[in-house]
Amino acid sequence: MKADSRVLREASSHNLCIVPNARHRVPADMPLPAFIGGCLFCLFWLVLCTAFPAAAHTKSESHSDWRIVGTDVYVTFTVPEIEARRLANPADPEPQNSTVAAYLAGHLGAAVAGKTCPASAATRVVAASPGFRRFEFSFRCPSAHGIALHSAAFFDLVPSHVTFAQITDDHGTIIEQLFTRDRQTLENAGAGNENRLRDAGFIDYIFLGVFHILTGVDHMSFLLGLVLISRRLRDLAFVVTGFTLGHSLTLALAVTGILRPQAGYIDALIGLTIALIGAENVAVASRRPGIVALATAGLLGLMAAGDLLGLHGLPFLLLAGAGLFAANYLMVSGQLVDAARLRLVVTLVFGLIHGFGFASDLLEMRLPSGKLAELLVGFNLGVEIGQLSLVLLMMGMAALLVRVGLGLSRRLVVDVGSAGLVAFGLFLLVTRAYA
Secondary structure, three states, X not given: OHHHHHHHHHHHHOOXXXXXXXXXXEEOOOOOHHHXXXXXXHHHHHHHHHHOOOOOOOOOEEEEEEEEEXXXXXEEEEEEHHHHHHHOEOOXXXXXXXXXXXXXXXXXXXXXXXXXXXXXXXXXXXXXOOOEEEEEEEEEOOOOOOEEEEEOOOOOOOOXXXXXXXXXXXXXXXXXXXXXXXXXXXXXXOOOOOOOOXXXXXXXXXXXXXXXXXXXXXXXXXXXXXXXXXXXXHHHHHXXXXXXXXXXXXXXXXXXXXXXXXXXXXXXXXXXXXXXXXXXXXXXXXXXXXHHHHHHHHHHHHHHHHHHOOOOOOOHHHHHHHHHHHHHHHHHHHHOOOOHHHHHHHHHHHHHHHHHHHHHHHHHXXXXXXXXXXXXXXXXXXXXXXXXXXXXXXHHHHHHHHHOOOOOOHHHHHHHHHXXXXXXXXXXXXXXXXX
């Protein structure tokens, strides 16, 4: 009895609850602002999921490389497969390259003084990374002065579409711009322009990193999971640090060409990381990590068996390894009272995967090697600014809600948010694995 009293006093002094017949002490529900902010972020995430396509790790986008040589304009346009499929019709469910090329030819071009520059050669289909299609166009203008570049591709299909444009002019200046629905023409891109478009630099790459984190629904969903799973600010610092280290490392390895993973595999694994973060929350809240681990491993096992039976998606060994890792991680984290340090290691692994996802777009932009160091530092800094801004915004809004007495139950926030993350992550995993 004295021992029990001592345990109860100790639990009271540390704000812990004692579970009958449990082997561990479980921290009591503590209404931290981070978890109230997590509810706000959950709502924000749901809005984004309805606003942007869920099948790609960023919003609808394409990439273009424009070279201006005297009066000639050469364009290399890269289209992700998911964007090409928007051109499908009952007679052509999987659009042929000729269909995509014809569509792009009608939506790309150059002009001088309002006069369209005619095409100087036939459209060419060139080799591209798996999951992308690439086309080359060329135009000849009557003058090298005041060349305007135009791209209206996909804005009629997806108003929120963005086309990243890398422009190299006669002076060798590399310029980075964006084509959007409201900005489909870039004026004065040719030689002889005294007010030439601003050369892309370190600040531009920072903004590019911020843009990617704020428009990547899956990356933002993963960040939501990190917030939900962290009971204290110290825990949140651990997981964000691990994630930062991981994605910074693989972003550098991928962009410099040391590692070039299959883009489709990475996109599917990003979905798995989102589902695992939600599943861990469910395992901890239900105190049944074994059941959650078995269900997760079972799903991945079924997908692996499907690969052996001819339903090809992700490779068998990749799925088997992912199932083994997921089951062990959920079992270990579900048995620990304080898994913050373990999550530092695990989120580093997850960051490795997300880093390759960040790199896939940058690889298609084909920046010159002389700008890679500037790109990597600037882009990584932009990603961190985007992440920290979201977390700080959530914390500030949560603190305000607590002050005015509108705080929500942490258990409710975690349950709803985690269920949503599991569903969304599994949707991404399955659809991307068999796309």
